[in-house]
Amino acid sequence: MNKPIELLAPAGNRNAFLAAIAAGADAIYFGLEEFNARKRAENIKLADLPFLCATAHVHQCKCYMTLNIIFFEDEFELIFSLVGKAVEAGIDAIIVQDIGTIQFLEQNFPNLAVHVSTQVTTHNTAQIDFLAQFKNVTQINLSRELSLKDIELINAKLAEHHLKSEIFVHGAYCISYSGQCYMSALLYGESGNRGECVQPCRRAYTVDYAGNDEKQTEFTPFNLKDNCAFNVATELAQTGADSFKIEGRIKGAEYVWAVVSAWRKKLDEIGCGKFHEYKLMKKEEVDINKFLQGSFNRGFSDDYLQGRASSVMFASQNGKADEKNKSVFHVGTVISYTADTKQLVLRERNKTKGNPGYGSNIKECGLPIGTKLTIRNPDASFVCSGEITKVISKPGLKTGSATYEFHLTSKPNPDNPLRIARGQVVTAQPLLISSDKLKKLCDVIAASGNRALNDKGVNGGVGINIIVSGEIDDKLTAEFKSLRGKSIIVNSESLLSKAQNRGLSKETLQSKLCAFGGTSYELEQLDCSGIKGMKDGESSLFLPLKELKSMRRLAVKKLDELQDTDTKKQNNNSLQPSKPSPDLVDMSPVDSKAENVKNKYAVVYNNLEALEAERNTKTRLGTKEYEISYRILEIPLEWTSQTEDYVLTHRDVIPLFSAILFAADLDRAERLLSKFSKGQLVWCENSGLAYLAQKKGLKVIVGSNLNATNEHTIETYKTLLGCEAVVLSPDISTEKMVSLQKYSKIGTTIWGYLTSNQLLMQSKQCLVKNIPDENGKLCLKKDCDRDCLLKCNRRVSFKDLQNNHLIGVNRPGFYSALYKKEILNRQSLLCTPYGEKLNAIVNTWIIDARKL
Known part of the structure; x- marks a missing residue:
């Protein structure tokens, strides 16, 4: 095994x-x-x-x-x-x-x-x-x-x-790297990292280019x-x-x-x-x-x-809409439906190609009770779904028509009143187990649980499961486990040996090891699968019977001690924490004027030319000028010698490393880290690289993809990585930022984006291949490989059906990404009294100057 x-x-x-x-x-x-x-x-x-x-x-x-x-x-x-x-x-x-x-x-x-x-x-x-x-x-x-x-x-x-x-x-x-998808949050206010994902990656989109007609072909490029x-x-x-x-x-x-x-x-x-x-x-x-x-x-x-x-990983090839559920099969069409009697008459087709549930000809057997049906109009628009609760008549051999009692399970749509009509298309989900049979199985399981709530077996004693294991020249081991999971382990004194006559059997173990007469326990289940060589309840191993009895007596003694301990704990009330509950965060607003806070500003670039063009100490954003304290250069997965030489000779430039670093890319990034002088600031979006950087004596800025949204997380990064700063997650709103305490109490500085390209997701897949470019062309390459990652610069514009405008971008050296077309800009917010509170919390504001 x-x-x-x-x-x-x-x-x-x-x-x-x-x-x-x-x-x-x-x-x-x-x-x-x-x-x-x-x-x-x-x-x-x-x-x-x-x-x-x-x-x-x-x-x-x-x-x-x-x-x-x-x-x-x-x-x-x-x-x-x-x-x-x-x-x-x-x-x-x-x-x-x-x-x-x-x-x-x-x-x-x-x-x-x-x-x-x-x-x-x-x-x-x-x-x-x-x-x-x-x-x-x-x-x-x-x-x-x-x-x-x-x-x-x-x-x-x-x-x-x-x-x-x-x-x-x-x-x-998930098409996005899990935990790093902000699409549902930034488009619809429902955060995937908060369990609220509305699955925008499964939705339909249209292209977004000037001159195109309003009526666009819908496609599902990420499904x-x-x-x-x-x-x-x-x-x-x-x-x-x-x-x-x-x-x-x-x-x-x-x-x-x-x-x-x-x-x-x-x-x-x-x-x-x-x-x-x-x-x-x-x-x-x-x-x-x-x-x-x-x-x-x-x-x-x-x-x-x-x-x-x-x-071929895409369910929708070339972005074209497709049946979401591949397990359903085509039943036939509606002949009639009578709402009062709930009778649905269907014309069922001969062949059920691809149906794993009912064989090849439903004309001969019909659909069983419990089958779930979906009814759609010929144009594939949804009408309703429901379940067969009774077979009134099976399909006729000539007509193929059958009558069922059909109970609706879908909710009525007030904008589209229910009308089941002749000619509508019917599909079914294969019935793998009947509702009655599944209920019986679950009832058997539930019955054991009801007994276990009070640690009681069938006859009222404390139910015990016994798991026995062992092999020749080793001791026999038995785990005695109460129905609530409390367990003790006992071993034989002697080693198991080869039996001369009949060996140790399940029957013997049950009569000697599991004989709980005169105690408060009873056997619930005996598992001998761990005894090597046991087959059909018999083995070739030997152990004196008195050893089995001794093991049972020792087990009962230990179980009694365990039960006494549990009783004392219950008498001392319920669970007590090992440490007291932490104090609540002081939610009172910080008076930024009293603290005399002076914010710093950082600018992020993704190419050397743009960085070199702005080597002065100030940058202009709209009508306002900002004094720059930090310059950051985003590093691709594979970089040129020019880029490497630049960041090694310009210690005032902070390298920014990507969130996704598989083995080879991690090794490459680590080698670059080894060339930096101790004390160099490095921005890491990957916790593993941040860990390596800290071990090499570098000062770490924890990136936004590491999702810091509370002080416990910031403090943990400070403790484990010794980080100089933490960039707040895209998932934290300005309202939630205000709930963070003053950064000086945390022991590290908080950075936040003043302006930003709003990243929705990154993917190992190509996010733009199934979206037509402005010439209506798709990418026909079969695999998204390393060559694509390092060389492709395809860019597409598209929008969802709620008219949110998005862009898909492949940048050489970076994973395929989606962005919201609208740029995040908090400049006007910082001029308000609310902004003063933010300024007291965020030490450094980041200006995103990366060109997509």
Whole structure:
């Protein structure tokens, strides 16, 4: 057997949580109603958390709660309260994006494991060194853009720090580097880094060039297929991955059950499972292809893992609109619908090509109860969606017409009154498991959870799961685990030896090791899969029976002691923090005049010519002149010798390094850092490079892509990187800036943008290839490769359907990027009384002079 790999499942609600357990998940990640990256999901209610954690632990399944957003200054008291209640409910770990929140949790909940979210954009080994400084971090979710080779390199670094890696293997791709997408926030006021993303990358756009007609062809240029690592699962396991993660907290229980079931079977087949017992359904019932193809998907790709960023990763080829859900199949057309009786008559077609759910001819069998239908007009405009609740008549062999009872599930649209009419097109989502069967599976799981809430087994005793392991010439080990996850481990005195006659069997273990008569405990489940060589409940190993009895007596004694300790804790009230809750931030406005603050100004350039042209000490912006304290030069991923010589000989020029630095680019940037004199200021948008710079004695400016939005994060960067300054995140509004205390109390200076090109996202993919240029041309190159990255200068203008104007830019040496056409400018704001408060907080204002 290979190293076991954790199967980590999503749960956006209670039913999905239970379905994940039923399907064999090793761990489940979920969000509560507040503070998570999927606010659109139903999410888990805090009141249900003790039940769900107890239920999961009965089935040896761990619970990971998400706090995977950035936080503002006034939210940390709420975080403290929420995490305290979650710990009390029994969570095993917490998934975090905000760097300051990791430090906050380490201080206040030192025994709580923290998993670093994919929103931190971890993609190089130096970032691992940076994150390893946190004592509470145990697992890190790596960026989706990594190749198998990249992952293997990073996993080796993780192993050095005794950390685990977590890899997304299934579900939606984000086209932007996760955690660095500001598109939803800057266009629609709904921040992806706050869990509010409205998925603008899935939306339609039109070109934006002078002289074009108002009626433009709509296209979806950023819509990627879904990630699916199924075909490279073995290779991915061989990189040293510890956890395979499935995306899908917005999906329903049926999706979670089907996809987790398929991946459970796959992990077991490649020898990386945990000998999952298929108790609730037969193993042969899990049809991998049917379950994956029949669950919602936009088409599948594993190109990033293969080291490619190809055009076939796009769900919409050449930007043309396409069916979003590739799992649906065409049923036929509407003949009639009677609203009073809810009877829907369909003409069903013979062939169901590409349908993984029902075979090849639905004329012979019809559609089963529970099938979800979508009805559209012939022009593809949406009419309604609903579910078949009764089969009234199956399809006739001649006409192909069938009658169903059809209950609507979509909400009525007041602007487009519902009218199901003859000739409308009907599609269906394959029914992978009936609602009744899934409910029964979940009910079995829930029943064990209800008992576990009081640590009670079926007959009222404290339910105990026993996990036994061992091999010849080693001691027998038994873990006794209560239904709430409390556990103790006991070992035999003697070593296991080869049996002369009948060896150690599951039946013997059950009668001797698990005989709890006369105690307050009862056996819930015995797992002997860890005994090497045991097959069909029999083994060739020997251990004296008296040893088994001694192990049981010792276990009962330890369990009693554990129960007494828990009782004392309950009598001393609930969870108490290891440190008191931090004081609330002083929100009173700062009197900038009293402090006599004098702000500084910095200018950012992206070419030497522009920088050299403004070597004087002042710069003009509109009608106002500013005295410049700092000049910054943005450094491409590969630079010329002229650029290198310039920054090495002009110590007053601060080099600005990119946010995305894969292995080779990180090495190149580190070599340049090594040539700087100690004390040189360097601006780092990547935490790994910032870590390396600090180790080399350089002074670090933490860039805006590292998403500092609160004082805990600023203080953490100061502590771990010794940074001179922190540039505030694009996700912090001017209102939230005012909530930060005076920078002198933090111990580092705060920088903010006075004017800026408003970056919406960067991507490993080409963001402009599917958008026509002003001549109507598309880029037809198949792969976005290194050559594109270093040489392409394609630029396009386009707009969304709300008339927001955007530009897509490929700059040689930089990743493909989208910008809002409107330039951010806070000049007029700083002339107001509100601006005086900002001036007292932001020490240095940045003027963005980069030409796109």
